[in-house]
Amino acid sequence: MNLCAAILLFYMFQLIHGQPDYLGFISIDCGIQVNSTYQDSISNMIYVSDYGFITPGENRGISSDYVKPSLVKRYLNLRFFPHGARNCYTLRSLVMGNKYLVRAAFYYGNYDGLGKPPVFDLYMGTSYWHEVSFSDAGAFNWMDIIVVAPDDYLQVCLVNKGMGNPFISGLDLRPLKNTLYPEVNATQSLVLVNSNRFHMGPTDGSVIRYPSDSHDRIWTTYNAIPNSTEISSTSVIQNNLRDVYDVPSSVMQNAATVNSSRIDFSWSPSDPSVNISSKYFFIFYFAELQNVRSNAVRQFDIIINNKTWNKQPYTPTFQVTDYFSGILHGMENYSVSLVATKNATLPPILNAMEMYLVKPITMVATDPGDG
Ligand SMILES: *[C@@H]1O[C@H](CO)[C@@H](O)[C@H](O)[C@H]1NC(C)=O
Ligand SMILES: *[C@@H]1O[C@H](CO)[C@@H](O)[C@H](O)[C@H]1NC(C)=O
Ligand SMILES: *[C@@H]1O[C@H](CO)[C@@H](O)[C@H](O)[C@H]1NC(C)=O
Ligand SMILES: *[C@@H]1O[C@H](CO)[C@@H](O)[C@H](O)[C@H]1NC(C)=O
Ligand SMILES: *[C@@H]1O[C@H](CO)[C@@H](O)[C@H](O)[C@H]1NC(C)=O
Ligand SMILES: *[C@@H]1O[C@H](CO)[C@@H](O)[C@H](O)[C@H]1NC(C)=O
Ligand SMILES: *[C@@H]1O[C@H](CO)[C@@H](O)[C@H](O)[C@H]1NC(C)=O
Ligand SMILES: *[C@@H]1O[C@H](CO)[C@@H](O)[C@H](O)[C@H]1NC(C)=O
Numbered sequence: 001m002n003l004c005a006a007i008l009l010f011y012m013f014q015l016i017h018g019q020p021d022y023l024g025f026i027s028i029d030c031g032i033q034v035n036s037t038y039q040d041s042i043s044n045m046i047y048v049s050d051y052g053f054i055t056p057g058e059n060r061g062i063s064s065d066y067v068k069p070s071l072v073k074r075y076l077n078l079r080f081f082p083h084g085a086r087n088c089y090t091l092r093s094l095v096m097g098n099k100y101l102v103r104a105a106f107y108y109g110n111y112d113g114l115g116k117p118p119v120f121d122l123y124m125g126t127s128y129w130h131e132v133s134f135s136d137a138g139a140f141n142w143m144d145i146i147v148v149a150p151d152d153y154l155q156v157c158l159v160n161k162g163m164g165n166p167f168i169s170g171l172d173l174r175p176l177k178n179t180l181y182p183e184v185n186a187t188q189s190l191v192l193v194n195s196n197r198f199h200m201g202p203t204d205g206s207v208i209r210y211p212s213d214s215h216d217r218i219w220t221t222y223n224a225i226p227n228s229t230e231i232s233s234t235s236v237i238q239n240n241l242r243d244v245y246d247v248p249s250s251v252m253q254n255a256a257t258v259n260s261s262r263i264d265f266s267w268s269p270s271d272p273s274v275n276i277s278s279k280y281f282f283i284f285y286f287a288e289l290q291n292v293r294s295n296a297v298r299q300f301d302i303i304i305n306n307k308t309w310n311k312q313p314y315t316p317t318f319q320v321t322d323y324f325s326g327i328l329h330g331m332e333n334y335s336v337s338l339v340a341t342k343n344a345t346l347p348p349i350l351n352a353m354e355m356y357l358v359k360p361i362t363m364v365a366t367d368p369g370d371g
Contacts, residue, residue: 026173031059031077053089057081062109075107080167088157094149105142105170118164123157127361144192146184150363179243190356197354198222201254212250225265228256233289238320252287255349261340278330279358286316300348303337313341
């Protein structure tokens with residue numbers, strides 16, 4: 001074999017290692033042994049090592065004090081970056097102009113024995129994504145960004161800001177149909193932090209993601225509605241939003257309700273980076289789960305920060321998903337009230353919600369060879 005053929009062969013292997021799987025998913029377990037892969041027993045997704053996605057950095061396992069039986073495999077190892085101000089992962093073989101959900105996951109677990117988690121910045125290409133910080137050494141942190149790819153690859157960069165070495169535990173890429181999340185375009189992205197994507201299911205920490213959600217969005221239980229009770233249905237909830245938010249039936253099959261005429265709760269971004277010049281995008285999802293008798297009426301107003309979002313008194317449709325959405329300025333607290341109208345005989349309900357930071361994105365394609 002001559003040198004050229006050897007180089008070509010090497011390059012091909014490199015590409016294959018850095019490519020999406022048959023679902024178009026890339027699921028990287030950062031810090032595991034070079035070229036190793038494994039299949040997650042719950043989702044059946046294949047996790048791969050970060051070989052071929054990045055060159056610098058070092059692998060390390062978390063401290064044994066933080067290893068628990070409940071800890072998923074991807075959090076046991078990580079890659080950290082003691083050198084260089086900026087280190088980037090390159091996700092290749094994408095389709096330029098298509099939409100993608102990218103998720104970065106972090107678990108410090110005192111891997112460096114310093115007992116002090118670092119604070120660093122995450123970038124999508126040249127655009128600021130979010131700061132990564134931790135409440136304590138055993139805190140998990142993951143964040144999503146929904147973006148349009150400016151080229152046939154995306155770069156996720158970790159930037160050292162002098163507060164400890166950046167590290168990463170996992171990196172996921174999920175392709176989205178271009179009609180999904182119409183708020184996302186070439187100059188605007190949606191960023192999700194603090195797990196702000198909620199269903200109202202059982203409060204035992206049940207998480208809904210792939211395969212229930214074909215886009216592998218992570219939906220966690222919201223249990224902060226005062227005095228609420230849960231109603232649920234085993235029937236399939238018709239997905240009327242296939243082209244916009246594509247909410248799976250399993251997310252809609254539970255709803256929070258109250259034994260009174262109104263659902264009131266206050267929601268806080270709990271994000272120090274949010275101020276009045278930030279923008280938050282809210283989506284509230286509704287579907288009637290009960291067979292409402294002909295003499296009963298479920299009808300309510302959707303009031304966010306004292307402003308009514310529905311134009312007419314709203315009645316959720318039986319077993320069909322519907323939504324209300326809007327963009328508001330960054331605030332410390334948002335108040336959400338679902339208030340039964342005078343004619344209503346049944347209390348309001350809420351099935352699911354998502355809260356995203358709206359972030360500008362600069363679509364300058366950088367050289368993927370950049371380290
Ligand atoms: C990883 O895989 C690539 C391509 O298959 C190969 O060139 C490389 O030698 C492997 N590295 C290790 C450490 O096994
Ligand atoms: C993206 O959407 C925002 C908000 O609707 C709009 O202001 C902006 O012009 C759009 N950008 C592109 C490239 O369409
Ligand atoms: C919850 O219910 C209790 C008892 O009915 C009531 O005192 C309290 O004000 C309610 N809390 C809210 C936030 O509605
Ligand atoms: C609902 O509230 C009413 C009046 O406060 C009470 O009589 C009734 O028992 C409550 N029902 C449930 C299911 O909690
Ligand atoms: C809001 O925060 C951004 C950075 O997160 C900062 O650049 C901007 O000056 C802040 N604006 C106000 C009004 O505080
Ligand atoms: C909503 O209205 C109440 C009463 O008028 C007021 O105290 C509160 O500040 C308002 N909240 C917002 C977010 O405007
Ligand atoms: C935000 O809401 C929480 C919970 O209702 C409340 O304790 C807190 O005082 C509120 N903060 C502000 C600034 O309104
Ligand atoms: C409430 O019921 C009355 C009597 O049936 C009806 O005239 C009115 O239009 C209803 N209001 C709404 C908002 O549906």
